[in-house]
Amino acid sequence: MPVWQSIYEELKSENFEIISVAQDTGGEEAAGHFYDDANVTYTALIDVNHQISSLYNLVNVPSGVWVDEEGKIMRINEGTYAKTHFDGAWGTDDYVPIVRDWVAKGADSEYVWDRTKVRESIIQRTPEAERAQPAFRLGGYYFTGGNDEKAEQYWTMAQELDPTSWNYLRQDLQYEDGGSAGPEWNKRRAEIESAGGSYYAPLEIDN
């Protein structure tokens, strides 16, 4: 977050905005202090219902979307990091340079995708996965109201309806033993990776 703030400082005079959206049922209490600690001045939001992931068909965090001056998507659905963390344990140093290139060159940037590539990069949902969103929303309603039993019921339903969503799984695991990055998460991640899959959509810098 401090890294994104420094990139924002560098680029904000070039008609550029960062909108950062925490996908956090826990709201201000869970996510707010991260913004405050980094003294962010870009647009910092907290999205208790995961509305942005729902609208943009995103299933994991962090994810990045480029939106141009007319509201057209230029890149979407990428595991987005400002830098590598913990000696390369996760993250990438390759993403920020392409953001700089886009801000400088706009549509002429080689990193801007064409319409077909954008369309193909939007995750398609099954009818079941479409129902996962209102199920998750219903779980959040009960969570907010203090009814943990029903929250769990509908969050479980959301995960069953859309097993591809890491957000639904990990938001729920946060409130259980082991936490959002505990044994259950590691097991699921290992299953995907041993099947040749990827936890994040791979970052495609060369295209």
Place this chain on the structure above:
Amino acid sequence: MNRKTSIAGIAAAMLISGVLNAQSATVLYNERVVELEQTLPDATDLWVKPEDLTRVNDFVLKPEGACLDALCVPVLQDRDSAMFVTRQGQAWFNVTELADKLQQAYVTDYNDGVWSFGTMPVTRQSFLRGGEAPDFELMGRDGEPVRLSDFRGKKVLLLTWASW
């Protein structure tokens, strides 16, 4: 009181309360939580008063049908149908029937009368086919609403993250 009488009694009581005191319901759609004082009791569907329709899903009931911007779904209002009925002079609109027609997903907690609706595919075509960024409105930390469209004319890097 034998069992038969008691069931009949309960049914009669439900019928009366249904007519006089239509049950309340809660609707979740996008960020909104809409409390409806009265809906028409129904085992499977959500029937609301026409004046509540817009609060629930932005549709407006007009003579030509239920309309959202340029889209109008025809609804006959001079007779009963799956979408619209009149009971004792009160009109009722079937929100779940409209959702089914629009292939809008929803999940219901029938015990509590809470109806949670997903996005409407008709509002999603420009995103799914055209790669246009869906607009959104979220309440900012200062209490002021923030929309993506507020930033038209700028390049926006939209980032999701989580504390968990």
